[in-house]
Amino acid sequence: MTLLQAQNVRKLYGGFCALDDVTLTINDGEHVSIIGPNGAGKTTLVNVLTGLVRPTAGNVTFKGYNVVNLGAVRLARLGMARSFQLVNIFPELSVGETIAVAAISHLRHGERFFSSTARNRPVWEIVERVGAIFGFSGKLDQPAKILSQGDKKLLDVASAFALSPEIILLDEPTSGVSTADKSTIMRVLVQAARQMGIKAIIQIEHDMDIVFGYSNRIIAVHNGRILADGSPASIRARADVMATIVGRQYDHA
């Protein structure tokens, strides 16, 4: 089933073409890695897909709705969540409260102006569950601003997951994390996605081990265009892609 569709998307910033005639479809069950050198347009692509940036031409639809017209709030309601490349948290809110915001949206408890959030059991159950998945169990009371950079990024991802979305777009989710922890985090992400019924994951990723180890589809972006789009095996077979993006002979079993 098609979830997210981009059709002939172009994005111009003045004279600079950030995205050029991008067409792609994301379906149920896909774990997509978007790869490409810096400045290739990966983040712009995700920004356009999530409605943060309006394309100069073309359109993007999520479950049939044009994402630009929807806006972030309704997209979240419909089932799209994202994390950000640069740390994007609520500094003064605690870890638990951050996840609770997402839980409240998911449970549609946002309008309960007269009942105490502290006593809202369904919300805190989600908070504890998601917190446990991402390793925040002992830290739920800590203000987000004192977390380490890696933990802050992880919190950004965790709160996106707490929305129980259908599709989740992650911008370099493991970039603040040490190499040893990266695969742990990825395992956690994949497990969380399965547990929470997330249908598709899109991930901007630089670490090729993760790209080839976890995704079932790779989209290679270069100079604003899609250079290649296919299974890991087919991508690995494309010498031009490997040379442009990976930059060296990549021999990983």
Added chain:
Amino acid sequence: MTTSTAPIAARTASAGTLKRALALPALLFLVIFLFPFIAGPHYVILMFSAMGYAIALLGLNLLFGYTGLLSLGHAMFLAIGAYTAGYMTSTRIMNFELILLVAVAIGAIVAVPIGLLCIRYVKIYFAMLTLAFSMLLYSFLFKFYHLTGGDEGIRIKVPTLTVWDLSGLDTLSVLTGPLYYYVFVLLVLLTALMRCLTGSSLGLQLRAIRENQQKAEYLGVNVKRYRLVAFVIAAVYGVLGGVIIAIPVGLADPTIAYWVQSGNLIFMLLLGGYTNFLGPLLGAVVFIFFQDQLMSITEYWRLTFGVILVLIVIFFPNGLMAALDRRRWWST
């Protein structure tokens, strides 16, 4: 690692911390309750005003402390309250509850369009827009003499209460007696209501909006709608406060909407501490009494306030509440 079954924030529900969390508020309310018995009429009337300011500040705190929107024009709602009381008592509608209800209605009706416009902007733009609106109201009240009484304003007579027969009592007795306690009950109820609102999903979402608007949107929080809700609630509290503040004065005049008044409100809020919901009450009480003493000493009270505000901003940005207690039991 054990998974607790109780909600995380239920730690405050344990008996000991709950008692301590309520101690200072209870103490403050007790002092205010007993005030007519321990202080002279002049000071009781001051406390009456302070209660009015406290109510207005509860609303402003929601807007600034929780939602992060600094309004430099909140005094416009105080003016709406005062003039509502003026118009109504001038046309012989003296019932206090009715005055409050009508004021709330007018305040909400005015707040919605103004709010819709202002909340699109943040920080300095929001501040200046709200300033512009309140100065617009000031100019209007000042210029249109035939409608508003111009700089002479409109007289406010002491209203009557439904539950209490005030006939036979002189103004001073009413203000230091039945009406004082009526307002006190109102203050307690409105404080409890605000506590409830800030402890609800509204409070959490407003804080999320304050901290990071973009992320809040991506987590499904309707930023525009909740900002407007906060603005209207703040307006309603402001209008209620305005009615109460204006009654002892006996006059609704344009200076209530002047920017200095809005500045005073912010000053009080900062003084008491805007990071928690008790700050407004403390700030209002301290400011009103301090201003009273200061004005009897010097006519250059603005200078003094300005200097104190500078000191607070630089050294005590979290206000008296933070200075009094570091552990912030009653903060969010």
Added chain:
Amino acid sequence: MLASANILVGGVFHAAVLFLVAAGLQIVFGVQKIVNLACGSFYALGAYFGISALAWAAAFEVPAIAYIPILVGSGLLLAIVLGPSVERLLRLIYDRDEHFQILLTFALVLIFEDAIRLIWGAVPLQTINVYFAFGELRIASDLAIPNYNLIVIAAAALISAAFGWMLRRTRFGRIVRATAENKQMSEALCVDVSKVYMAVFTLGVALGTVGGALVVPAGAASIDMGVELIVDAFAVVIIGGLGSMPGALIGALIVGFVRSAAIWLYPEFELLAIYVIVITVLIVRPQGLLARTA
């Protein structure tokens, strides 16, 4: 005909002064990212100080030609005295939340207002004879424009041009623009950023005080003029955009004309006019003309 010419000249006159003040606001915002609410206070102080300077000059029977330099000079003097000390105070909160900057400058507004009361009293002051000391320009039999207006417009244009030249052509101007773009980079390139900040702030103050000094012969110095100016300056910035000099010019012209028209045609609405303009602009262009949303 008479009314339109007066509105035109009055409008440009008003716009000229407004542009100066707005330019001061812009540069302080551009470099230090502070919006100085006290700019209105500096404007008012400039006006009062200008009156005192002129009164002092009159005692020495200085010729009329010297009036303009005296006004400009008194404005500059005031800026040099006040600018650095205020900047040093603001320095303490540069890195803090924008709200505190607003509140701190608001506190300064309160302080300066009482300072004016203390020094000059609460009654509005006027200069004597200065406005008409330069004669008039006769355009038609029933139309004469006081030369003072024209001189001030010329002075403002000159100052703006000098200002623009300074920013674009001098080394100092380049440093200022670089620091505005990227403070850390400037520091890394051995620019003494704190000196730049002080200079820029003082410059911003000077544009305000000089503006106030120049405008005062055409009207009066009153305690309220500071607040009125803030709203006017804000209107200029809303219309033209914070950070855009051409925008400030357009904004200043629009606001100047509206004020001028209001004074001549609908005096009761003078106070209201500007507030209504600001609000109308925002309704008609909800995204704001170049204004920043969150």
